[in-house]
Ligand SMILES: Nc1ncnc2c1ncn2[C@@H]1O[C@H](COP(=O)(O)OP(=O)(O)O)[C@@H](O)[C@H]1O
């Protein structure tokens with residue numbers, strides 16, 4: 001569906017995209033995950049035909065921007081990192097305007113209003129919308145031409161968790177329909193985890209690693225961790241079988257869980273047999289931020 005081969009884009013001495021190869025299958029949902037400055041926008045904009053690679057090739061259904069510009073425009077739906085609307089017209093008029101570019105009917109506009117849950121706001125002026133509603137409208141515009149490839153640049157950045165979840169639920173609906181592929185950029189690992197079949201981790205213009213969430217965590221041997229606090233000072237020797245870190249003279253500590261269930265049962269057995277008093281405990285799942293730290297020494301978001 002999308003083929004990206006050896007793509008580079010430099011701005012003077014900044015290697016924004018520095019040799020990227022990536023193929024995306026029909027119906028596949030792919031997240032480009034990386035911190036600010038990783039090169040996500042530059043890469044996506046080259047796929048969108050907005051920027052031209054210095055080196056390498058990009059094709060969508062084997063068509064290139066150079067030779068099939070009009071045709072490709074009809075096939076893709078895009079939403080840029082910053083969306084500007086015409087503030088003086090309402091939500092419905094905004095969608096009708098874009099529908100007219102593609103020769104789409106009022107019926108399609110109504111379908112989209114329903115999908116993005118803005119039917120009740122159809123007559124509101126765009127500048128009266130909340131951040132989440134604006135982002136849903138931007139998504140509606142991207143979808144109006146029934147694209148087979150959807151490209152969304154940071155669709156939920158700056159939104160509160162509820163507004164973010166509403167966007168995710170629309171995108172999950174599309175995923176079930178299997179009519180379009182999605183490339184989405186984000187620096188939120190939860191977004192990549194929740195929506196995408198494949199997560200492509202980018203940093204400094206390069207792909208560091210890619211795979212499903214589970215593949216990424218398992219192949220890098222990332223484990224869940226058990227954190228605990230005791231009520232009183234405890235002998236660390238009791239737990240010498242575990243891969244463990246003690247803090248504050250053995251009142252608190254953490255254990256890396258190699259085999260989660262088995263390790264927790266063993267841990268609880270010791271607690272019981274030695275009659276120890278737990279103040280609190282928590283299991284933290286390994287996540288993509290742990291992986292990013294492992295790969296780069298830095299957090300995904302600062
Ligand atoms: N038009 C431009 N001129 C100069 N530098 C740019 C331009 N666009 C992007 N960059 C630089 O390229 C790098 C990658 O940027 P970008 O693709 O926007 O990353 P991301 O979207 O992952 O935050 C950054 O260092 C950015 O400052």
Ligand SMILES: [Mg+2]
Nearest residue numbers: 040041042081
């Ligand atoms: Mg960006």
